[in-house]
Amino acid sequence: MLLVQLAHLAGGPYACDVHLVEPRRAPGPGLAYSARRPEYLLNVRTPFLSAFPDQPNHFTQWLHTIDAPPCEEQFCSRQLYGRYLHALVAAVLAAPAANGLRFFWHHDSAVRCTVAADGQSATVQLAGGAALPSQQVVLALGNFPPLPPTGPDHAYLTHPTYHGNPWAKGALRNIAPADSVLLIGSGLTAVDVLLGLDADGHTGPVTVVSRNGRWPAEHGPAGLSYPSFYAEELAGLTTVGAVLAAVRRRIRQTTGQGIDWRPVLDSLRPDLGRIWAAWPRAEQARFLRHLASIWSVQRHRSPPQNQAAVLGLLAAGIVRMQLGRVRQIVPRGEDLAVQVQKHGQPQWLTTRHVITCTGPLLDYSRITDPLVVSLRDAGQLVPDALQLGIQTDAHGALLDAQGRASAVLFTLGPSRRPAYFESTAVPELRQQAVALAQWLGQTLSGH
Incomplete structure (x- = not known):
């Protein structure tokens, strides 16, 4: 998104080069939109x-x-949206x-x-x-795989039927149709995994372990x-309690x-960042403890056809929820x-496969990516106290x-996420990209 916004930046001419470092074979789709599975649908409608x-x-x-x-009911596949992003990036890379x-x-x-x-440089x-000498470096790192769900004994991590990252290349392909499966978590990742298993013809029992059963x-x-009604109420x-009471009312x-x-x-989406920022840290921590999981399932919704598919698997007895x-x-x-x-x-439950569906790792104090580690060790990257991301100023x-x-x-x-809490969906990401491109543009003329 930032690459594309820089290419469309007004003004110039800018005598400057932009380097995109991306190890995947196609720049643009990233992790979320790279899977070649048409059953994985976007959870936002096409017009947005x-x-x-x-x-x-x-x-x-x-x-x-x-x-x-x-697209059925205006929910396109993630694979198709990946093609869109790749096309945008390819056009930018093709010529100045x-x-x-x-x-x-x-x-x-x-x-x-x-x-x-x-x-002043890096x-x-x-x-x-x-080596790339640079005047500015933007960390557009996306999400990191979840941590191991249990410890301290991690012998299971190397077991061939443990799947710690359902988005990894080839993940789930060694699951036979009749194998028993246990999913940890019941959010959007779990829904995608269930749809993928169903598309692969899986008929074995699936247990979904969830803390809240939602x-x-x-x-x-x-x-x-x-x-x-943000300005009005x-x-x-x-405080979290005051906001919750007003929304419920x-x-x-x-x-x-x-x-x-x-x-x-x-209707509150444009103002979620302001609501979050108005809470002192203690209130933000209270929200994370008591309401974040409920907010997640209400705010980040599933396409109706996905919901119908999950309900069908539950009704057929293939999937069961375990609190x-x-x-x-x-x-x-x-x-x-x-x-x-x-x-x-x-x-104790015995299963052939375990799949971690708990969502990405957000705590930058525990991320082991070497780039992150180098900046963290140098004191240039500081994780936030609530373990949501990186400490930044208003411009990122x-x-x-x-x-x-x-x-x-x-x-x-x-x-x-420490600044906005909601900082993962396309409408928020594209606006951040526009703002950061404009901010960087103010310094490009000097380089």
Whole structure:
């Protein structure tokens, strides 16, 4: 997104080169949109997925240019959206932009970033040996795989039927149709895994272990909207309880009038960052402890066809929900024994496969990626206290160990959750990309 926004940056000419470091074979789709599985659907409708905030129909128009089949109920496949992003990036890489910027793709991984002593430049070291001297470095790292769900005994991590990252290349392909499967988590990742297993013809029993027993809510009908009530009822509220009470009160009023609750919540989307920022850290921590999981399943919803598929698997007895928390995983021959604890009572389940569906690792103090480690060890990258991402200023510049904003290092996307909490979906990411491109553009003329 940032690459594309830089290419469309007004002004110039900019006598500057932009280097994209991306180890995947196709730049653009990233992790979320690379899987070649048409059953994995976007959980946002097509009209809201343009890469350009000022061109809301851009993605829809692109679909017409490739003569794509109509997306069922306007929920396209992630694979198709990956093609869209790849097409945008390929166009940028093909020739210099009208503003003079030149773009280069390095099919490699960044393993180290060293900031110069004066703090005005940095050198990025690539795994293949090349070095990229840079005036600005943007960490657009996306999401990292989840941590092992249990410990301290990690013998199960090397077991052939443990799947710690369902998004890894070839994941789940060694699951036979009749094999028993246990999923840890019941969010959107678990839904995708169930759809993938079903598409592969899997008929064996699937147990879903969930702490709260909730599936993602289903999207409502298209075209519904509701006016924002942030300024009227939420502005200035500094506690989770006050915000929750106000939102519940408004939903009770609207449902009594026959208005669906979903657009009422969605009306607050532009203001979620301001609501989050108004809470002191103690209140933010309270929200994470008590409400974050409930918010996640209400806010990040599932397409109706996905919901129907999951309900069908539950009704057929193929999938069952098990309330509790996974405490241990122990190899037992070809199988895995899983200890599930609910209200202090442990129960052992035996299954052939275990798949971790708990979502990405957000805590940058525990990420072992060598690029992250190099910046963290140097005090240039500071994880936030709530373990949500990286400490930054208002423009996405990294704050160092002394709280000083970097002139060189920037980030966007999930790493900025400490500032916004909601920082993972396309509407938020594209706006961050526009803002960061404009901020960087103010310094490009000098280089």
